[in-house]
Amino acid sequence: MDRKLNRPDSAGIAIAAGLAALAGVIWWDATTLSSGSPYGLGPDAAPKVVAIGLAILALANLVSAWRGQMPHRERGDLKAIGWILGGMVALIAIIAFGGGFIPATAILFAATARAFGRRALLADLGIGLVLGVVAYLLFAKLLTLSLPTGPLEQLI
Amino acid sequence: MDTLGALLQGLSVAIAPMNLLFALIGVLLGTAVGVLPGIGPALTVALLLPVTYKLDPAGSLIMFAGIYYGGMYGGSTTAILINTPGESASMATALEGNKMAKAGRGGPALATSAIGSFVAGTIATLGLTFLAPSLVEIAVQFGPEDYFALMCVAFVTVSATFGDSPVRGLTSLFIGLALGLVGIDKLTGQSRLAFGTPELLDGVEITTLAVGLFAIGEALFVASRRHLEEEKLEPIRGSLWMTLDDWRRSWKPWLRGTALGFPIGALPAGGAEIPTFLSYAVERRLTKHPEEFGKGAIEGVAGPEAANNASAAGTLVPLLTLGLPTSATAAMMLAGFQQYGLNPGPLLFADHPQLVWGLIASLYLANAMLLVLNLPLVGLWVRLLAIPQPWLYAGILVFATMGTIAAKPSVVELGMLTVFGLMGYLMRRFDYPVAPVVVGLILGPVAEAQLRRALSISLGDPMVLLESPISATLLAVAAIALIAPFVMKNLGRFKANED
16 A cells, blocks of 8 residues: 655655745744844744744655655545545635525535545535525534535525 | 542532433443444543533533443444454454454453453552542642653653654654643733734634544545445344453453553553553463454453553543643543633642542442443444444544534634544544644643743743752653654554564
8 A cells, every 4th residue: 555666756846845935934923023022032933943943843854755765655546535525626616706605515515425436416405405495403503503604504 | 548538529529410320421431432433432532511501510520430440341343243343442452352253252352351341440448538538648749841741741741642753753742732822821911923913913722623633633534545444243142241261361461461551551651552562462462362362352352441441540540640642532631620610630629629629529320330231231332333334434524523613612612623633534544643643732821921931930941940859850861652662663653563
């Protein structure tokens, strides 16, 4: 299942680069802070320590990626990942444009089920809709949590 | 006996009908999520945090503890019947347990793990009861520099023991620490790493991170690899009752597993994986039936199962007395305390004795409930495995997004959830451990605050860290734990060899 590459590993190098970039951003952000207290540590001390740590770890990750020592798994099914992420994006869009909790939930439910190999998209949309209504009644009405509302939620 | 009096008082809290109900809900939920592959107790507590925000603190904490204990029981069922451990603590159980099920001895395997879990859970809870008060007495004397040193120990051990490479563990930890920096600095009021986004000013929500990493990340990972692995459910065959011989072969592994699990769980070394694999190795060496190992030896189920339950109770010792989480579930329970404005530690025992002792007393009750729920009703739990995987994960994602938006009604929060989910997927794919990120986010700000407090008391003199004997010792321990894995490469390979 896991295999080790014995050549430089591009994904590992990308991870190392990402860590180095993160370290840079944190360091840059820390330099914009003015140190507040006359004694002890200012607010910029901890970010600088974290940035240095990340920079060292970026180097360590780079070394192991260069030697091909990173455990590496098969890429897997990118289409499935696309369905789930698409479902999340659709959920965010629906809620952002005031479509409400229930329709957003139904779409996410159907998209996730599709990612796990279900083909009956319409049936899953229906199940998701019912689940959304039940969850809305239980959590928004009974437990008085605030969930985003749209036209459908106004009716209930 | 002071402790006994406190425990009795706690018992009176625990047997209040509402709290009994919460304990029951907790153990039911815990067993269910333990049985279901893909959701563990840490994720369940994370999902429930926003929903329980308005409930009574004692009740919901009792429920969370029930989930933790229940998850340890339920995980073994899946490990034995379908070789897919419900959570990582059951990996060792799957080795022999699944072989027993295939050989038609699934019944006794389930029985020895349930009874072993009960024995170990009860002994370890007794350990917690009597160890906690004395640890609290020591912890009261801790100054800020000592707390800072303690956090350093936790950082090192949590990231070096989770996963099998210290570099990858530390990378995860530092990502968590970086996330912990986001938001307004409490001492000077300046915003750090918020980039002008108002949602980031209060910092990264622990639940958003945990739900993203555990729920969305896991769903993405499982969905992408669905075609690679096949699961096969072994029907329960054989009597659920253990023969006299089974009992004779089980009781010593139970006790040895407890003896390994409780102290290792209580040390800030974290995780139930190490004691379970150690217990497996010990039983394999001590058994009188070495020929059965690898083919379904009951000792190989009894020991690790006892060890994982004992370590769950052990984890509660540093959590309650020092506020130090050493496992992912403990980290989520700490977040649970924090959402009610409670800070575990010596002060909690002084200020809220009812709550702490009620929680501890309820653990005994939860254990007894779990024995009843698991032994005769195991057939019922197995039916949960019949839920089609697409609907199971779709339901998890719906609940995950709902909890996030209910906790913080903002689309930005959902965007962060998605980003953390993608991060969780990538970390799983490239084998970076996930738990240190959560621990880093929770403990990073605490460690920073303690260090700054220590240094402002000492007027900026960093020698205060070495002048306090407690702090100096702990920092030395942290340094040794950090360097040791690099010196002794074999330590890191321990886990890789076992699976």
